[in-house]
Amino acid sequence: EAQVTQNPRYLITVTGKKLTVTCSQNMNHEYMSWYRQDPGLGLRQIYYSMNVEVTDKGDVPEGYKVSRKEKRNFPLILESPSPNQTSLYFCASSRDRATDTQYFGPGTRLTVL
Amino acid sequence: AQTVTQSQPEMSVQEAETVTLSCTYDTSENNYYLFWYKQPPSRQMILVIRQEAYKQQNATENRFSVNFQKAAKSFSLKISDSQLGDTAMYFCAFMKHAGNQFYFGTGTSLTVIP
Numbered sequence: 001e002a003q004v005t006q007n008p009r010y011l012i013t014v015t016g017k018k019l020t021v022t023c024s025q026n027m028n029h030e031y032m033s034w035y036r037q038d039p040g041l042g043l044r045q046i047y048y049s050m051n052v053e054v055t056d057k058g059d060v061p062e063g064y065k066v067s068r069k070e071k072r073n074f075p076l077i078l079e080s081p082s083p084n085q086t087s088l089y090f091c092a093s094s095r096d097r098a099t100d101t102q103y104f105g106p107g108t109r110l111t112v113l
Numbered sequence: 114a115q116t117v118t119q120s121q122p123e124m125s126v127q128e129a130e131t132v133t134l135s136c137t138y139d140t141s142e143n144n145y146y147l148f149w150y151k152q153p154p155s156r157q158m159i160l161v162i163r164q165e166a167y168k169q170q171n172a173t174e175n176r177f178s179v180n181f182q183k184a185a186k187s188f189s190l191k192i193s194d195s196q197l198g199d200t201a202m203y204f205c206a207f208m209k210h211a212g213n214q215f216y217f218g219t220g221t222s223l224t225v226i227p
Binding site for chain 2: 031033035040041042043044045048050056058059088090092097098099101102104106107
């Protein structure tokens with residue numbers, strides 16, 4: 001089944017404790033992206049990647065890191081999480097660019113205390 | 114940065130009726146793409162419809178159609194014969210033709226009333 005998977009689905013952590021949210025797709029997609037969703041703000045793009053080893057900042061990259069060492073994986077790293085990073089995070093992938101249909105993961109609910 | 118505005122935080126419609134969701138955007142680009150994504154209570158984001166700015170014909174997907182007014186920078190979504198399964202948050206989104214960054218609006222929560 002074609003899908004985008006994220007882990008964990010739910011995470012509660014404390015300020016400053018490094019964490020990684022994994023994202024994996026099995027569709028051989030070139031484009032992958034991370035978004036955060038906050039009430040009243042919609043979805044905002046954090047980082048995106050056009051291909052292996054190619055990543056670019058989105059609208060709200062501060063406090064986040066990403067890597068794209070393999071085509072299928074695009075982990076989101078929070079080196080020192082803060083409470084303002086409490087949010088719902090979505091990973092997405094599409095065949096070539098975001099103009100193609102983006103397939104979204106199920107979301108990761110992160111709470112930083 | 115591009116901006117996408119959805120001025121209706123919440124809307125409701127009777128089952129089988131028609132509803133229109135509004136979206137405006139701000140850009141200096143001439144060529145770009147516009148999208149409507151749906152997020153049902155399951156939180157899974159689903160593409161509803163896509164419009165390329167250089168195409169004058171409005172996109173249609175079954176019961177979903179758009180009214181694209183390029184000069185007015187308006188991109189509304191019309192849902193005909195509303196069904197209970199249409200209950201969801203709807204997001205309007207924008208992407209430049211030559212870019213790779215994606216911009217969402219703040220969303221409209223639509224409730225279909227039986």
